[in-house]
Amino acid sequence: MSKRKLKEDNFTNGECISKVQRLLRERFCHPSPSAKLFGMEQQYKHLSELLKRTAIHGESNSALIIGPRGSGKTQLMCHALKKLLEVKQVRENILQVHLNGLLQTNDKIALKEITRQLNLENVVGDKVFGSFAENLAFLLEALKRGDRADTCPVLFILEEFDLFVHHKNQTLLYNLFDVSQSAQTPIAVIGLTCRLDILELLEKRVKSRFSHRQIYLLNSFDFKKYASICKEQLSLPSEFPEKNFAQKWNKHVQSLLEDQAVHDALQNQFHYSKDLRSLYMLLMLALSNVTVPHPYISVSDILEASKLCRVDSKANIVHGLSVLEFCLIIAMKHLNDIYEGEPFNFQMVYNEYQKFVQRKAHTVYSFEKPVVMKAFEHLQQLELIKPAERLSPCAQKEYLLMKLLLDNNQIMDAVQVYPNCPTDVKQWAVSSLN
Structure with a gap:
């Protein structure tokens, strides 16, 4: 083969590998709302129905999404929102407020963030309110465009919900749940938490206003499903621009996952943690070794990545x-x-x-x-x-x-x-x- 031909092949392979790295890194690190959900179909259907009733029919709701870290709570929420916003009527009408217990450490900060996200700074202005409840009621009143049927539904998403429980007197939660129970502005309050005992932490007056809807995510799939997720995440899609390279890559992934040493490494990882984020971390570490001279993930890459994932920090x-x-x-x-x-x-x-x-x-x-x-x-x-x-x-x-x-x-x-x-x-x- 001539030097020129060899150089062109290296350039083509280099481009392909660069595209593979970009595609798979994005898939592992930033799962898009259109990415496939694994083992959450029933929970997705439940949440979608709940959001639809608020957005389309003006029905107030509250629910908690509960599951261990890495079980897909945020991803489930993103998928349900994406599906909901595909409806033009909903997209133009619904308002969203995203709060996080790690950022909004008290109710005063949370209220400022609600005001900012709803673009109501000019409405509030220099007004002085007697209490948190009055302030929140005024904000919600400002969103009304007439009767209840014409009022914009508001969706409150509270990440790290258990941290809001520690706010003084649970005032924010009390008022949000209170509004969701009354015939005021239609709102949906969705809390995301990893605490299974979350209801025990709520005050009695807050608990009485919560609908007690709970959606559990428990990573209930078996190892066979885990291995198929691994294969699906490593495989290149049919729309990948370099068809020949994609076929070779997918064929290599198939033979890689059939290797007994890789099978054992994945099984150890599965028993150690069913968390898909830990699987993606393992695959990311293996993928980082892919270069032009080493264009495919090898058995040794998986074994080395598995060792790094299981390293004992202490x-x-x-x-x-x-x-x-x-x-x-x-x-x-x-x-x-x-x-x-x-x-x-x-x-x-x-x-x-x-x-x-x-x-x-x-x-x-x-x-x-x-x-x-x-x-x-x-x-x-x-x-x-x-x-x-x-x-x-x-x-x-x-x-x-x-x-x-x-x-x-x-x-x-x-x-x-x-x-x-x-x-x-x-x-x-x-x-x-x-």
Whole structure:
């Protein structure tokens, strides 16, 4: 093959790979409202019907979408909204207010945000209101265009709903639910939360005004469905501009997912977390290795990505400890074995450490007690240990009961990979009690 032909092929492959990277990264990181929903068809139908009744028939509603993080609550909401806004009559009439408990940390901030999103700053102006309820009522009144039938429906979407529960007296929630129960402006209040006990956190007066509609997302699909989602997310669509490359890519994805090592890695990931975001993270890490010389995702890419996804952050912190701090961790491990997981204090750890120093007769491991105390406090700052009880201001530091936040397996794994670990320390770690 001539050099010119080879150069042209590389350029074509480079363009294809660039398009693949852009397409798949966007799919993994920013799922569009038109992307396919997995395992949420029934919940989608329920939510769509509820929003339609508010937007078209002027019926007020309230509901909670409840599910663990990464289960698709926001994606479900986006899909339902997209479908709703396809109707011209709805698109021109409905108003949306999006609030987030992480941003609107109190009711005053929330009310300002509602005013801004509804474009009512000029209506409110310098008016002075007696209460939050009066302010909210005035805002909703300003949206009316006559009788109830001609009033703009308002859709309130509250992300991190459980954080709004902690606002003083739950005033915002009370007023929103109160309006949704009364014959005023038609509104729908949709809360998104990962707290299963959310209803227990609501005050009685708020709970009585909530409709008690709850939509649960629990990632109920099995591994077969999980594997098919993985295949679907990695495959290129039929409208991909380079048809030949797309066919080769999809054929390679098919053979990749049939490999036993990849199957096992995906099964481990599935048992670790059914969260699709963690699957997308794994696929994203594997995709980042695709280049012109390496145009397809390989088995080793998936295995390496799986290892990175499952990396233990606490064990990584242990790798960066000083030898003294690492010795204190081992002393705590032995104390846990001796006292069967009961809390310990600094004095007990120090005594255990001194036994090791005296037994080995090494001055290299011998430190003054204040230095050891400083190392112990550093471990607490790194959250590798924590107080077992509430700290008392008059208690002596040496005798505060603490708990180790690492288990034996994590410590033993850290021993194996600890950089330049002294042989004496390694032997002490692997030895049985004392």
